[in-house]
Amino acid sequence: MSLKFVLLTLLDRKPATGYDIVREFDDAIGYFWNASHQQVYRELGSMTDSKLLKFKQIKQDDKPDKKLYSLSITGKKALQAWLENPVKIQKNKNLLLVKLLNTNSKNVALMQEELERNISDSDALRNTYLELERNYYSPQQRRTLPAEQVMIYAALRKGILSIEAHLAWLKEVRDLLQQSFGG
Amino acid sequence: MSLKFVLLTLLDRKPATGYDIVREFDDAIGYFWNASHQQVYRELGSMTDSKLLKFKQIKQDDKPDKKLYSLSITGKKALQAWLENPVKIQKNKNLLLVKLLNTNSKNVALMQEELERNISDSDALRNTYLELERNYYSPQQRRTLPAEQVMIYAALRKGILSIEAHLAWLKEVRDLLQQSFGG
DNA sequence: AACTCATATGCACATTGTTGCATAAATTTT
């Protein structure tokens, strides 16, 4: 259901092939959405069947042929209609917390290892994000940021704020574990 | 795949019926996991078929009969094995960001409305969480917190830190929108 | 007596997501 609107959004911004979209998921869009190439191709196919999309077959000399998808009038209306109503707040699942729920006096060490691993992974990710921000969104660059790039930057900011909150939480849990189950 | 380990975790803490588990998802466990009653009953069934769980049929005079599930030896081993290896970091999808990606000079007002709605909803949720913390996890109560309740508190802390980060981000985006598309 | 609610469990179907496999043209590497 949701992937449909993601594709409408991306193709409304810029016509693209399935291959292009998958690459976008590996890039900036990947910070807030993801889908496999099979899922993308299948959805593009069924959205074309239901007249939301159209495509132009493009012949290329140096590379295989491709299909450039874009929105039909129906597609534009569907996107517009979707934009009109509020998005539902989504609850995130947290498998790490499920694991931690199994903590007892016999396996504290295991859980502490897991926490340390998460802390260093999260810290690494945080640094990656901060470097991206430094390289692509310096105060100078932000002053001349094209309108269509603003929300891409917002996505990066979401990534940064989320990972920092997560990191702070991981450290809290480490302390909590220390206090309740001993070192 | 993951629901299996959630159920193993919950039933290892305390034998329960499908109905009990669904109620747990409506309660504290719901802060980091959720599943519909159909999903729960179905999974309990298939886990019993694959010998991970066993159940006792309990006859009740005042209420319908029920099945009290608990882990088999195989189930305990499967849970233990799962605990041994690291949990994968999970990427969260963000449908709000998908919607915001559609921002342009013609629909800024719509997006601003959406942001304000999200801000007040998130603020309300934050207050709910903080009240829970005040009522059930005061510094005093925390000193005598039973070991098996520690991670339930950690779950609440995750909820609080996440919603606060989300709220801070929403306000950033509001400013960003103001700067880039005008009020 | 009929209705509603809480307790308790389940099936069937549709949609969504994952995994593995398959194809094919052109370029680059070995």
Next chain:
DNA sequence: AAAATTTATGCAACAATGTGCATATGAGTT
């Protein structure tokens, strides 16, 4: 010349999840 990589698209099978419907007991309400 053969092998690997990049670009490009897709099917089939299966697993996971969601939606709607169905059933049944006992208690309390109208």
